[in-house]
Amino acid sequence: AGSAAALGIGSGVxxxxxxxxxxxxxxxxxxxxxxxxxxxxxxxxxxYVGVKxxxxxxxxxxxxxxxxxxxxRKIFLQGFLTNVLNPKVAMFxxxxxxxxxxxxxxSKALAFVILGGIFNFNSMLWCHxxxxxxxxxxxxIKPAPRLTGWINRVTGGLFIALGLKLALSKQS
Numbered sequence: 001a002g003s004a005a006a007l008g009i010g011s012g013v014x015x016x017x018x019x020x021x022x023x024x025x026x027x028x029x030x031x032x033x034x035x036x037x038x039x040x041x042x043x044x045x046x047x048y049v050g051v052k053x054x055x056x057x058x059x060x061x062x063x064x065x066x067x068x069x070x071x072x073r074k075i076f077l078q079g080f081l082t083n084v085l086n087p088k089v090a091m092f093x094x095x096x097x098x099x100x101x102x103x104x105x106x107s108k109a110l111a112f113v114i115l116g117g118i119f120n121f122n123s124m125l126w127c128h129x130x131x132x133x134x135x136x137x138x139x140x141i142k143p144a145p146r147l148t149g150w151i152n153r154v155t156g157g158l159f160i161a162l163g164l165k166l167a168l169s170k171q172s
Contacts, residue, residue: 002131004072008079010124015084017116020093021109035087042085043167049078050159053152086166 020026027034070078083089093116101111143151 001070001072001075002135003128004075005079006124006127006131008076008081009083009127010120011076012080012083013089013120013123014117016089016093017097017113017120020090020097020116021112026094038085038087038090039166039169042082042087043163045081045085046163046166047160049082050156050161050163053156053159056149056152056156088166088169 097112097115097119100115101108105111
């Protein structure tokens with residue numbers, strides 16, 4: 001499941017890299033309307049995920065195996081959408097990657113894609129490491145269903161707070 005999320009996040013990052021390479025991220029950076037639209041859609045999606053976590057039924061007394069499982073496609077899509085709908089990712093690539101591209105590079109777009117791909121590859125390695133290590137740890141540490149319910153509520157609250165922070169953020 002964690003690897004599916006990592007692949008979704010990585011696919012979202014690559015879409016941002018390609019968009020930046022062809023100039024779409026520059027449009028997002030210069031157009032207040034485009035930025036605001038993407039920001040609001042992304043914030044709404046993050047708040048939606050948070051509300052779903054808050055409303056999830058506590059599995060008190062139920063064995064961990066009885067908890068509902070999400071399909072890999074849905075997990076991938078959640079990672080992808082969370083990343084693609086975050087305009088701050090586009091801003092990051094516009095601010096960070098160009099610092100490493102020479103002004104006299106023959107193809108700045110190609111250099112951008114290569115550097116963004118390297119960044120994405122390293123990020124996905126890290127995300128897969130986290131997925132594998134947490135899966136390994138979760139097999140040894142079985143939290144009580146009540147604790148899982150609280151973790152979902154705290155995580156849901158954090159998602160809602162992040163969504164609201166994104167909604168209230170200014171274009172920089």
